[in-house]
Amino acid sequence: MLRSYPFRDTSKIAVLYSPKFGKLGLVAKGARRPKSIFGGSLEPITYIKVTFYHRENRELHTLSQAEVVEPFREVKEDIGLLGYASAACELVLKLTPPESPNPSLFRALSDVLREMERRRKGEVLLWWFELRAAEALGYRPEFGRCVFCGGPLEGASFGFRAEAGGVLCPKCASDGDVLLSPGAVKLLLRLQTLPASRAAGLSTSGPAGEQARGVLRALLSYHTESKELRALDFLRKVAHGP
Numbered sequence: 001m002l003r004s005y006p007f008r009d010t011s012k013i014a015v016l017y018s019p020k021f022g023k024l025g026l027v028a029k030g031a032r033r034p035k036s037i038f039g040g041s042l043e044p045i046t047y048i049k050v051t052f053y054h055r056e057n058r059e060l061h062t063l064s065q066a067e068v069v070e071p072f073r074e075v076k077e078d079i080g081l082l083g084y085a086s087a088a089c090e091l092v093l094k095l096t097p098p099e100s101p102n103p104s105l106f107r108a109l110s111d112v113l114r115e116m117e118r119r120r121k122g123e124v125l126l127w128w129f130e131l132r133a134a135e136a137l138g139y140r141p142e143f144g145r146c147v148f149c150g151g152p153l154e155g156a157s158f159g160f161r162a163e164a165g166g167v168l169c170p171k172c173a174s175d176g177d178v179l180l181s182p183g184a185v186k187l188l189l190r191l192q193t194l195p196a197s198r199a200a201g202l203s204t205s206g207p208a209g210e211q212a213r214g215v216l217r218a219l220l221s222y223h224t225e226s227k228e229l230r231a232l233d234f235l236r237k238v239a240h241g242p
């Protein structure tokens with residue numbers, strides 16, 4: 001369940017991401033009445049099992065039953081984790097067309113929420129998710145060799161250019177690129193290849209973390225055409241004041 005919003009007098013629209021249908025809009029009739037059959041099952045960032053009526057050629061279908069499988073309680077109780085988990089959901093909302101299934105993206109989203117819940121790590125897992133989501137959606141950035149000349153990454157600093165699709169060797173890099181040290185490239189490669197459970201143990205501090213953050217921001221703004229995810233913007237305001 002990615003998000004929900006009020007609909008008509010007493011109903012709600014729930015937007016889900018499902019392995020079989022992709023992003024799906026469901027009308028939950030009467031969900032805002034005090035004794036609704038849906039109870040608390042329609043909260044964002046909840047793994048639910050649903051029964052619904054699929055209406056051909058319609059954008060919204062009718063929810064008939066919903067049951068909570070994993071509530072991700074720890075995530076919801078910590079404002080930092082909640083912000084990063086919301087950012088992951090927001091990314092799926094922004095980057096996927098309705099009813100277009102993508103099982104890899106579904107798996108990445110459930111893995112990231114489970115690891116956030118278990119390990120109580122936010123930022124590094126969001127980075128992991130951003131790279132997995134990019135791969136699942138067909139624009140996996142290249143961090144293993146120069147994306148222009150195909151040459152090895154040798155030297156003290158490299159460049160990253162989102163529109164080129166990856167990292168550039170010292171010969172191919174130019175002034176407008178995000179600057180990367182070999183340590184930052186290594187961190188990004190590990191994020192891209194490790195499972196979420198192991199990525200949760202990686203450190204995001206220091207200059208390598210700062211550069212990796214810059215790369216992910218560039219990647220995100222190139223593919224979402226927006227400067228920042230709302231959930232991350234919110235976290236920054238909470239941390240530093242408006």
Ligand SMILES: [Zn+2]
Nearest residue numbers: 146149169172
């Ligand atoms: Zn090159």
